[in-house]
Amino acid sequence: MAGTLIDGKLIAKKVRGDIQKRVDKLKEKGVTPGLAVVLVGHDPASQAYVGMKEKTCIKLGIHSEVYRLAEETTQEELLGLITKLNNDPKINGILVQLPLPKHIDEGKVLDTIDPEKDVDGFHSINVGNLVIGKDAFVPCTPYGVIVMLEESGVELTGKHVVVVGRSNIVGKPVATLALQRHATVTIAHSRTKNLPEITRQADILIVAVGRANMITKEMVREGTVVIDVGINRVETGLVGDVDFEGVKEVAAQITPVPGGVGPMTITMLMHNTVLSAERR
Structure with a gap:
């Protein structure tokens, strides 16, 4: 029996409805x-x-500025622009x-952004605050994954969450967020031995490695919730890191690619931007 689809577009639409109300409330105050x-x-x-982000801002009534710089732009020029935006x-x-x-x-650039305007959540201060459980901007894709799970009625407390991938952008922060919600968390990666043995232990499997169809049906236990963060271009179009057609036969719930995690990333970016405006 095929698993239930976790529809990222539908969840993103609902969350954007809430964001729109918050934007309207701020505008009533002249912000x-x-x-x-x-x-x-x-x-x-x-x-x-960048085009999608700009379009979403316009739809929600968020002021949008896009700076498209040449490939040969120097680091000093880029840091100068960021400093100017910090003060705007x-x-x-x-x-x-x-x-x-x-x-x-990259590290120098990200750490030049004012932490209070770091809506991507990549500044060292926000990363550190996230890890120790203090107030912080949360990276958009991991945040979107957690919201998807919550909106789909998936309880994390006491569950075994296996994260495949250890990047600073997705793997590490999503593991931290799951841990904060009282899950038992395992992080697997390219050097993990007996990966199928690990992934089959998961109640919730989150995959973010950037390898097309890497996770197969045999690697997933029946009844698992599967979140596929990967997006890979192949001859037939876009696919995730999970072999969707095979894994959906055993998963309880699963995200498609495209139309799964992707729409949530931009939505949570809008959430963080509005949150920053609300805090000022």
Whole structure:
């Protein structure tokens, strides 16, 4: 029997409805939330993501500024722009689209963003605060995953959550968020021995490795909730890190790709931007 689909578009629509009410309330007080997005270079995927963010801002009535910089932009020029945006009262959130060109130090750039405007949640202060359980901006994709689970009625307390992938952007923060909700958490990665043995222990399996169809039906126990964060372009189109057709036969609930986690990432970016405006 095929598992129930966790519809990211539907959940994102509901969450955006709540965000819209918060934007309207701020505007009644004379405050318009503002998001600045900085793109360096001409990566097609990054350009598409930036376009979607801009479009979503406009729909929700959030002030949007997009800075498209040349590939050869120096680190000093980029840091100068970020400093200017840090001091701009119209801007509540700053997002620098990753990846950056190789000649630019990503860590230095992210740590130059004002932590109170770091709506991507990548500044060292926000990362540290998240880990120790203090108030922090939460990275958008992991945050979206947790909201999806909550909206789908999936309880994390006491559950075994297996996260495949240990990136700073998804793997580590989503593991931290699950731990904060009283789950038992295992992080698996490229050096993990007997990966299928680990993944079959999961009540909730979250996969974020960037390898098409890596998780197969044989690696998933019947009744598991499966969240596929991966998005990979193959000859037939876009696929996740999970072999959807196979795994849906054993999963209790599963996210599709596309239309699963993706819509939640931009939604939580909008949430963080509005939250920043509410705090000022």
